[in-house]
Amino acid sequence: MKISVTVTLKKDVLDPQGKVVKQTLKNMGYANIEDVRQGKYFEIELKENDKANATKIIEEISKKLLTNTVIENYTINYK
């Protein structure tokens, strides 16, 4: 089972990486860029056919390892 987890910074957390990308795009002439926020993306292949079990594992992994829940949010996508 292939599952992806997207980790993004919470709304009120400053994102210097995103700011740099935004500024670079502006310097390249893209004037209509309003905001850029950068995050992480994980593609996980799991030996587990039961979706409920898989969800449990991925939730656990996301909270314990992939995300710093103080400043980040995560979204889980099934493929």
Place this chain on the structure above:
Amino acid sequence: MKISVTVTLKKDVLDPQGKVVKQTLKNMGYANIEDVRQGKYFEIELKENDKANATKIIEEISKKLLTNTVIENYTINYK
């Protein structure tokens, strides 16, 4: 308009970051993790209501700045 771009390493490109995450998960006791690949995620807010124009800009940005097309692929998602 909010658009997200996910950048992942091509299939045959080694992903040391993903390997470390995978090994860490195994060490934490998650035996059924088959593979982990890590990528980047960009959330872009664009002052552009026409979807065709937005697509054109985002495609350009993805190729010129966000992605190293030699070793990476990108996927565009509209929200």
